[in-house]
Amino acid sequence: MVWSAYWPDMVAGFMFFAGLMMLASDxxxxxxxxxAVVYAGATALMTLVWPWTLAVTxxxxxxxxxxxxxxxxxxxxxxxxxxxxxxxxxxxxxxLLIALAAVAVLPSFASWLPSMGAxxxxxxxxxxLLGVWQAGLHSSNALxxxxxxxTTFAGFAVLYAALEQSLLLAGLIALVVVALALAGGxxxxxxxxxxxxxxxxx
Amino acid sequence: MNAPLIWxxxxxxxxxxxxxxxTTKTAARWxxxxxxxxxxxxxxxxxxxxxxxxxxxxxxxxxxLRVLGRQLTIGDAMRPLLMxxxxxxxxxxxVAPAARMEPTYVGLAMAFVTTLAAALTIHPFLYAAFLIExxxxxxxxxxxPPGTRAGRGVLRFLTxxxxxxxxxxxxxxxxxxxxxxxxxxxxxLRGGVLLGVGFALLMGVFPFHSWMxxxxxxxxxxxxxxxxxxxxxxxxxxxxxxxxxxTWLRKSDLVYSWLQVxxxxxxxxxxxxxxxxxxxxxxxxxxxxxxxxxxxxVVGLGQFGGVVLFFALWPVRAVAFVxxxxxxxxxxxxxxxxxxxxxxxxxxQYPWLTAAAVLAPLALAGVPWLGGYxxxxxxxxxxxxxxxxxAALWAGSVGLAAAAFRLAGVLVVGGSAPxxxxxxxxxxxxxxxxxxxxxxxxxxxxxxxxQAVAIAQTFARLRG
Numbered sequence: 001m002v003w004s005a006y007w008p009d010m011v012a013g014f015m016f017f018a019g020l021m022m023l024a025s026d027x028x029x030x031x032x033x034x035x036a037v038v039y040a041g042a043t044a045l046m047t048l049v050w051p052w053t054l055a056v057t058x059x060x061x062x063x064x065x066x067x068x069x070x071x072x073x074x075x076x077x078x079x080x081x082x083x084x085x086x087x088x089x090x091x092x093x094x095x096l097l098i099a100l101a102a103v104a105v106l107p108s109f110a111s112w113l114p115s116m117g118a119x120x121x122x123x124x125x126x127x128x129l130l131g132v133w134q135a136g137l138h139s140s141n142a143l144x145x146x147x148x149x150x151t152t153f154a155g156f157a158v159l160y161a162a163l164e165q166s167l168l169l170a171g172l173i174a175l176v177v178v179a180l181a182l183a184g185g186x187x188x189x190x191x192x193x194x195x196x197x198x199x200x201x202x
Numbered sequence: 203m204n205a206p207l208i209w210x211x212x213x214x215x216x217x218x219x220x221x222x223x224x225t226t227k228t229a230a231r232w233x234x235x236x237x238x239x240x241x242x243x244x245x246x247x248x249x250x251x252x253x254x255x256x257x258x259x260x261x262x263x264x265x266x267l268r269v270l271g272r273q274l275t276i277g278d279a280m281r282p283l284l285m286x287x288x289x290x291x292x293x294x295x296x297v298a299p300a301a302r303m304e305p306t307y308v309g310l311a312m313a314f315v316t317t318l319a320a321a322l323t324i325h326p327f328l329y330a331a332f333l334i335e336x337x338x339x340x341x342x343x344x345x346x347p348p349g350t351r352a353g354r355g356v357l358r359f360l361t362x363x364x365x366x367x368x369x370x371x372x373x374x375x376x377x378x379x380x381x382x383x384x385x386x387x388x389x390x391l392r393g394g395v396l397l398g399v400g401f402a403l404l405m406g407v408f409p410f411h412s413w414m415x416x417x418x419x420x421x422x423x424x425x426x427x428x429x430x431x432x433x434x435x436x437x438x439x440x441x442x443x444x445x446x447x448x449t450w451l452r453k454s455d456l457v458y459s460w461l462q463v464x465x466x467x468x469x470x471x472x473x474x475x476x477x478x479x480x481x482x483x484x485x486x487x488x489x490x491x492x493x494x495x496x497x498x499x500v501v502g503l504g505q506f507g508g509v510v511l512f513f514a515l516w517p518v519r520a521v522a523f524v525x526x527x528x529x530x531x532x533x534x535x536x537x538x539x540x541x542x543x544x545x546x547x548x549x550x551q552y553p554w555l556t557a558a559a560v561l562a563p564l565a566l567a568g569v570p571w572l573g574g575y576x577x578x579x580x581x582x583x584x585x586x587x588x589x590x591x592x593a594a595l596w597a598g599s600v601g602l603a604a605a606a607f608r609l610a611g612v613l614v615v616g617g618s619a620p621x622x623x624x625x626x627x628x629x630x631x632x633x634x635x636x637x638x639x640x641x642x643x644x645x646x647x648x649x650x651x652x653q654a655v656a657i658a659q660t661f662a663r664l665r666g
Contacts, residue, residue, distance in 0.1 A: 112376075112392065132365065135357075135361050139354055139357060139358065139361075140353075140354045140357070142352055142357060145357045145360070145361060146360075148361075149360070149361060149364050152364070152365070152368070153364070153368075156368050156371075156372070159372070160371070160372070160375070163375050164375060168270050168271060168272065172329070172332050176332060176335055176336070176339075179336065179339050180335075180339060180360075180364070182339075183339045183342040183360065186342060186343060186346075187342065187346070187352045187356065187357065187360075188352075190346050190348070190350065190351060190352040191351065191352040
């Protein structure tokens with residue numbers, strides 16, 4: 001059996017694993033590492049429908065976003081408290097439930113978008129759902145929320161790549177991803193630098 | 203000369219330049235003048251028609267500008283819409299120094315509104331989703347200038363705008379080519395539902411409204427209310443564009459029924475919840491919710507009159523929210539917050555700001571003699587055939603009015619300071635001017651109505 005037949009399934013599996021680990025991670029380094037893995041996977045999947053020269057814009061955008069968010073952590077003094085094992089297990093279980101939910105809705109989505117392979121579509125759905133779930137779980141932590149939104153964007157980019165092939169679109173997606181990371185970085189800095197000060201604006 | 207160059211590129215360049223202004227007053231002077239000039243140009247200069255200057259000399263303003271293979275198009279029919287958008291922006295920018303905003307506020311506010319306005323001009327329209335997302339990102343430093351803490355409200359705003367933009371982008375692709383032909387029922391249902399969810403996320407339609415009170419509670423009211431009202435106004439127009447473009451959507455009774463139901467729920471919930479808040483900023487957000495709900499109700503009437511009413515809500519919205527935000531900025535600054543406990547008794551020292559903070563919500567509730575009354579009357583007449591809807595709209599208005607009286611009580615009753623006006627001169631002047639404008643909107647209702655009809659003409663196919 002040739003490797004290429006399993007290629008999308010393997011990439012989808014890696015992406016899901018990375019997305020799942022993002023949910024459980026409580027260290028920003030691991031969070032951003034897995035975000036970078038998600039964007040690498042998304043790019044690899046997109047090469048199935050886009051020329052790699054076009055798909056690589058998403059990789060560059062995603063990795064730049066991770067780098068920008070990483071730079072914003074230079075201002076962070078407090079470390080995130082380590083979560084208990086039970087919390088991590090609960091989050092991983094929720095992630096697995098999301099994967100199952102994506103499997104459950106896959107047939108109806110596949111009927112809307114028949115040109116896409118099952119693993120391609122599933123990976124896109126599962127990334128979007130994991131991203132939203134993460135943004136909801138850490139709704140007061142800017143880094144985790146923005147990383148969640150970027151994960152959702154990665155899933156959407158995979159889905160949209162199969163629908164439209166355009167240089168402008170690829171550029172816009174990369175641009176918005178970087179801009180989102182810049183806004184996220186700014187929010188992280190604002191959250192950390194004035195964490196101890198009272199609200200002074202009113 | 204080119205229309206998008208004037209109304210999209212020029213204000214954006216101006217916004218970038220304004221970021222370098224040293225003081226808010228300087229920035230506001232230039233920014234408000236530029237916005238006023240753009241409103242004046244939109245009023246006077248026709249697009250794609252020859253304009254005579256001197257003798258045989260003249261010019262014709264081209265309606266389109268090509269950018270990377272896509273087009274920004276501003277037709278002649280869009281002029282009234284642009285006039286109102288830039289007039290409202292001019293008002294927000296002019297009052298900014300009195301609200302003691304940072305110098306960067308003016309430039310960022312102009313960039314934010316211009317980016318949103320650009321979303322209405324781009325073709326193919328699905329690229330508008332990227333512009334809406336960009337506007338949300340521009341709003342982040344506008345809401346949180348350096349030195350202020352990022353709370354959950356901004357994060358939720360960013361989350362909802364991002365998800366909403368993705369929904370609209372996906373639906374835009376899904377519905378390509380179905381403008382005139384009725385798609386298969388499955389596609390119509392899917393497209394309609396996804397579109398509805400996307401717009402609900404963007405506009406804070408119930409139950410996706412939580413980001414609005416969170417923003418107005420955590421963020422300076424003069425920044426948060428500009429962002430919220432601009433988003434709901436422009437995205438509302440963008441949504442009308444969808445309704446205008448797709449025949450099957452426009453002809454669907456189900457769409458209008460849902461708009462009405464959601465609108466009625468928003469008015470009732472927003473008004474009633476406003477009455478039970480203990481934070482003046484949160485009441486502002488619920489008033490926006492009532493206003494958005496009224497917009498949905500009138501569009502849901504499915505008649506051209508409803509579309510006109512949708513735009514007739516704009517003048518009161520612009521004036522009342524600027525006035526209210528100015529008042530709360532002034533009051534909050536004196537007591538380090540807008541919690542009712544903190545504001546207690548402050549009205550005795552700041553009676554004009556108190557009057558502004560009370561009369562603005564009353565105008566939005568449709569109280570007689572103030573700007574919103576006649577529009578509210580027309581809306582109540584429009585839904586009079588349904589007693590349930592009418593009762594819900596009244597409940598919303600009564601709730602909002604009760605919230606205003608409760609705030610008046612908080613500001614006036616507590617404390618023992620003697621009555622003495624301590625507002626600064628610019629605050630007082632602006633409050634007087636805006637209070638006069640609030641009454642004038644009601645007094646010159648016929649003129650505003652004609653303007654609303656002119657804007658509604660943009661949506662040529664929604665004429666019933």
